[in-house]
Amino acid sequence: MQMATATRVVDGPGILTAQRGPRWRTGLLLAAPAIAACALLFVAPLFTLVFNSFRTQQGDLTLANYVRFLGDPFYRDVLWHTLWIGVLTTAGCLVLGYPFALYLRGRSPRVRNYLSLILLSPLLISMVIRAYGWLVVLGPNGPVAGLLGLFGIAPPNLLYTDTAVVIGMVHVMFAYMVLPLIGSLDRIDPTLVPAAKGLGANAWTCFWRITLPLSAPGMLAGSLIVFSLTVSSFVTPAILGGPTVKLMPYFVYTEATNTLDWSYAAAIGFILIVVTTLLVAVYSRLLRGRGAKGTFA
Incomplete structure (x- = not known):
């Protein structure tokens, strides 16, 4: 299994800085709660609305409503x-x-x-x-x-x-x-x-x-x-x-x-x-x- 490792490189006149793995993972983890809330409160109800619009009251798929x-x-x-x-x-x-x-x-x-x-x-x-x-x-x-x-x-x-x-x-x-x-x-x-x-x-x-x-x-x-x-x-x-x-x-x-x-x-x-x-x-x-x-x- 490949893991993100920290390496030390010289930055400027003898200054050591740490470079870590991809930064997008950190950003994704920080944004995960907002993404989950948006998906739960907006995306899921919207998909439910669209799905129900193509159904009859008996549950059959149809275009009759439109x-x-x-x-x-x-x-x-x-x-x-x-x-x-x-x-x-x-x-x-x-x-x-x-x-x-x-x-x-x-x-x-x-x-x-x-x-x-x-x-x-x-x-x-x-x-x-x-x-x-x-x-x-x-x-x-x-x-x-x-x-x-x-x-x-x-x-x-x-x-x-x-x-x-x-x-x-x-x-x-x-x-x-x-x-x-x-x-x-x-x-x-x-x-x-x-x-x-x-x-x-x-x-x-x-x-x-x-x-x-x-x-x-x-x-x-x-x-x-x-x-x-x-x-x-x-x-x-x-x-x-x-x-x-x-x-x-x-x-x-x-x-x-x-x-x-x-x-x-x-x-x-x-x-x-x-x-x-x-x-x-x-x-x-x-x-x-x-x-x-x-x-x-």
Whole structure:
């Protein structure tokens, strides 16, 4: 049996150092607990989900669950609607979060601490409580309706609509967009913009050619997190959307708990995972390509 042995070699002017066997073994041993936890908590449930999606309730292997979903226009519309809500939420978080992150970048440490506390404080509150808070705010007797009534404007019906769901999801996901943006903006060399202005570039050109492309990693990370969490969210859409806004997680829940059709619920969940992964990969490739070119035009 061949064993790793330690040897002494001369390193520099007479200094003896010990060289041991392959270092990858040490790294593998250190990473083994994390690998085992990932395999147990993520990989194994995912394989179980995929396996169950190809089974009938009697345990026979079949493609009927996927044929049923893809062949029904109603379920296809639900899939597109779920992705559309994810896109709107991601766009809303990006439009509102980028100026906030840009403003936060130039503030003093004390101001940044206070604003960061305000940004992260909603995460300390239950998602259910936040959703019910928006239920009151957007309700027919809430502050929004009262404010519009002061100007003689009839308040629109916001509850149980896509608008209510997007507003609630933007509030829930806002911090997940801002934090990666702040990290990306902080890594930009602060001397680049003054140097560009010294060469005759205006503020818009500096932003479009320097700040925006260099902050692409933060935009990418934030968008991927927000989109992935939004399309798989259940609580906020269920409370603010009610019975009228049907999304994919809602049908996974109803098929698994109401009709007890676990195989079809697994198929719906796996289809959502595959479609989301493909869209995330395409978006990541497009944004990285534009960022590498140094422009988003």
